[in-house]
């Protein structure tokens with residue numbers, strides 16, 4: 381099966397989403413900050429909103445794969461099952477007695493229930509019978525023996541397709557680091573992905589998918605900030621150059637703040653030569669231009685203004701900007717609510733949250749068709765349509 385992505389905007393044909401499930405019901409006022417949610421979502425409504433998102437994609441001919449289904453199917457493979465059980469119990473926090481008991485519990489589960497536990501975690505009270513041991517007895521009863529993964533919703537971040545290869549990323553926040561064990565197992569063991577080459581792995585320097593934009597065939601922008609490190613950007617550049625997947629990588633410093641955790645929170649592409657962008661950063665954003673030198677070693681120039689560096693690398697005269705909001709206050713509100721975080725289904729056709737009324741109107745005025753979806757509950761995790769989608773196949777944009 382052909383899986384291939386070389387641009388942000390060419391026609392999307394296959395995408396991986398994650399329909400939120402019991403892992404969202406783990407969020408409480410006690411743990412939502414450490415689990416990277418700004419509120420406590422209403423799970424049923426979040427699922428309805430997500431179903432609306434998936435339906436909008438299917439109506440436009442996009443094949444929707446669900447991470448949960450792929451994981452369940454992957455767990456039918458004995459070695460995938462063993463790897464994922466190892467990963468779930470390997471935390472030194474558990475100690476031997478609890479680890480042994482949780483391992484034997486997981487080994488008894490069928491693929492579907494095991495997938496649920498790997499995604500939703502295992503609460504203290506769900507471990508039965510009482511395994512004894514000091515760790516279990518001393519554990520706070522609100523604690524998890526296996527932590528839940530509510531941010532699986534944001535499939536963008538844990539893997540990135542670059543042409544026919546996939547980079548399984550290395551996530552920076554402890555609350556998310558286990559996600560990549562699941563995506564890695566899917567790509568390594570699910571029959572659909574047999575033969576796919578992995579060009580990055582969770583053991584490497586931090587890189588998150590929300591920071592990686594495929595501006596044009598052969599041109600990547602990588603945000604460097606709260607999540608992706610300079611070393612991560614450098615390593616990914618080296619890998620894509622080595623495999624001839626790209627000729628230029630723009631490393632783009634972004635503020636190390638929650639509001640701008642990834643490059644795609646301030647800038648996403650909506651046409652082959654246009655981005656929707658947070659005006660507060662448009663003029664100040666810079667880029668180091670990394671190109672493949674002799675022996676395909678990365679060579680660094682700059683920094684220079686991002687928009688000009690991007691246009692140059694893409695071989696276009698200018699990268700057009702459509703502003704978030706109309707005035708600074710609306711822009712700040714709508715940036716926070718993922719107004720910049722659109723998912724392009726084709727050039728000039730994107731999915732956006734309906735609540736970002738002004739930004740969506742700006743897009744429409746600029747000739748971009750907006751498919752507006754509900755996201756009042758989904759947005760409490762601080763991610764929009766781009767964050768919630770991992771494109772696996774787009775029609776090739778060429779060259």
Ligand SMILES: NC(=O)NCCC[C@H](N)C(=O)O
Pocket residue numbers: 415416417531534536537556589590591641642644645761762763764766767
């Ligand atoms: N690409 C993205 O911007 N993803 C959004 C991730 C939100 C998630 N709650 C996080 O903090 O990692």
